[in-house]
Amino acid sequence: MSVVRTEKLVKSDNKEPKRSYKSKNQRIARTRRQRGYNWEDTLVKRFNSIDGWKAFRLGSPSVGLPDILAVSTKENVIYTIEAKSGTSTTLYVPYDQILRCLKWIHTFELYKTRKMIIAFKFSSKKRIGTGKYEHRELREYYKIWDESYPVTNFVCTYDGITYALLDGKRKQLELKDYHMPFPVKNNSLTRT
Numbered sequence: 001m002s003v004v005r006t007e008k009l010v011k012s013d014n015k016e017p018k019r020s021y022k023s024k025n026q027r028i029a030r031t032r033r034q035r036g037y038n039w040e041d042t043l044v045k046r047f048n049s050i051d052g053w054k055a056f057r058l059g060s061p062s063v064g065l066p067d068i069l070a071v072s073t074k075e076n077v078i079y080t081i082e083a084k085s086g087t088s089t090t091l092y093v094p095y096d097q098i099l100r101c102l103k104w105i106h107t108f109e110l111y112k113t114r115k116m117i118i119a120f121k122f123s124s125k126k127r128i129g130t131g132k133y134e135h136r137e138l139r140e141y142y143k144i145w146d147e148s149y150p151v152t153n154f155v156c157t158y159d160g161i162t163y164a165l166l167d168g169k170r171k172q173l174e175l176k177d178y179h180m181p182f183p184v185k186n187n188s189l190t191r192t
Helices: 021-048 095-107
Strands: 054-057 068-072 077-086 090-093 113-122 125-129 132-135 139-144 154-157 162-166 169-172
Touching: 021 054, 021 068, 021 077, 021 113, 077 090, 077 095, 090 095, 090 113, 095 113
Parallel strands: 077 113
Antiparallel strands: 054 068, 068 077, 090 154, 113 139, 125 132, 154 162, 162 169
């Protein structure tokens, strides 16, 4: 099966036609998806490099699965992981993604330790405009979802602070940092 790519070209004063607004948005969306895939792939490789751990990407969000499932039968541990990465100063997590991860960890009752982890990666380039970036420190945060909180949309900031989004307003959300079983780059647990 072949995919036919169609792009609308807009005529300009120059000899070369410009790509349309729709084509530009499609390219941006593709870049965003690729960034997310790469982050998930990195996490899976990190887990799989540790003796006794196995991790798997579970597919696209449309199938209702967590991004990653990580298991250690030696340590009797299972994690569902929602991976978020981006170039902005905040990363958003919708409530339905939390629900689907929690559903999975509750399904595997045989494991003694079952956690839902949200893995944030703030890229070393910060978006300051359309196609414009400035350099900053790459940061990773790993937060454990606290099931005593009601499931809600929330954001994590570049500084690792989490906020629930309730009726369009931010409310402090205290999620604990988690020490992953592999080396982590520039997160709040390693900075002083």
